Amino acid sequence: MSDQTLVSILVVAGGRGSRAGEGLPKQYRSLAGASVLARTLEAMHAAAPAARLTVVIHPDDRALYAASVSELTDSARAALAAPALGGALRQESVRNGLEAIAREAEPEIVLIHDAARPFADPALVARAIAAARDHGAAVPGVPLNDTVKEIDAAGFVVATPDRARLRAVQTPQSFRFPLILAAHREAAAGGREYTDDAMIAEAAGCAVHVFPGDARNFKLTTPEDFARAMQQLAPPSLAALPDVRMGQGYDVHAFAEGDKVWLGGVAIPHSHALAGHSDADVLMHAITDAVLGAIAEGDIGAHFPPSDPQWKGAASEIFLAHACKLVRERGGMIAHVDATVVCEAPKVGPHREAIRASLAKIMGLDIGRVAIKATTTENLGFTGRREGIAALAIATVRLPEG
Incomplete structure (x- = not known):
């Protein structure tokens, strides 16, 4: 049996992406001739061809989602489950996606990935799957290049953390499926809000492992990020x-x-x-x-x-x-x-x-x-x-x- 057979990939695409500038939500914007979401889905499918793909979308974005799906290769389109509908917060959207996956067939491993990260490669995805199997909960992280300062309300430095111990966390974050589903349900029942899925796992008492990320796997957030992505996609002469x-x-x-x-x-x-x-x-x-x-x-x-x-x-x-x-x-x-x-x-x-x-x-x-x-x-x-x-x-x- 393939290592990818019991893997599901949940792509979160329900946000509005306002910091990226005016226009369509960033996941549906064109990037070198293809929508960001289509590029992300193709990248994840290429990295794990046997994995099932589920996308969480905003209820108002059904037409935009259908247009992005039409850009996919036949094999990537065949790997797609029906989209799940997102909620008011990313946390709610992820939980809706996990519940949709559970209704279809519970996988062993789930990877939770941002639609606005179209550059995840097979090596990164393979590390995510292996880390989830080995540790139960895992996230990719990259070292920080700059010194980090903690400041108070008045803007004065109160601490300088050792950056060797710090990591900037990316997606796909990977988990054993029952673990993260239970953690999300617990967080929802308690009315608690968290900024990423690793924090939800931590709050449920799970130790989260950090495995090597990839600097190329950056998130499209600002217009400058889109310019960087175009440079990254530009073919060499x-x-x-x-x-x-x-x-x-x-x-x-x-x-x-x-x-x-x-x-x-x-x-x-x-x-x-x-x-x-x-x-x-x-x-x-x-x-x-x-x-x-x-x-x-x-x-x-x-x-x-x-x-x-x-x-x-x-x-x-x-x-x-x-x-x-x-x-x-x-x-x-x-x-x-x-x-x-x-x-x-x-x-x-x-x-x-x-x-x-x-x-x-x-x-x-x-x-x-x-x-x-x-x-x-x-x-x-x-x-x-x-x-x-x-x-x-x-x-x-x-x-x-x-």
């Missing part, structure tokens, strides 16, 4: 990436019973389907292996073993998005992808532009950097006998020097 790599990918899938094949994330009607442990998207598998090959990171099987049942029937966009993320984590970018589909049928030409658009969206590329071709083998070989489809791909990747 090609001129700044002198290390040019190329990787090749090749994949084959046999035909099986069915009525469509998946190519590049597009469902194409056909007399057969393709057989495979995942959705058998032969084109996306070849491209994924090409990207992984360009950065010498093995192949799909090394990252998503077919022996792991969680990947049975999985959408192949999970694999490709992961490979592209590995490139970005190394400070690089994908410059170009060129792929060829080899089959007698179905005809790829009528679907070429839809396939290019699908791949460009998944990879975060301009469509002009995605080339798709198709050919036959003139009735020769297994593809000529209409026994299956093959795909070949080349990916050009540019990385920083060294």
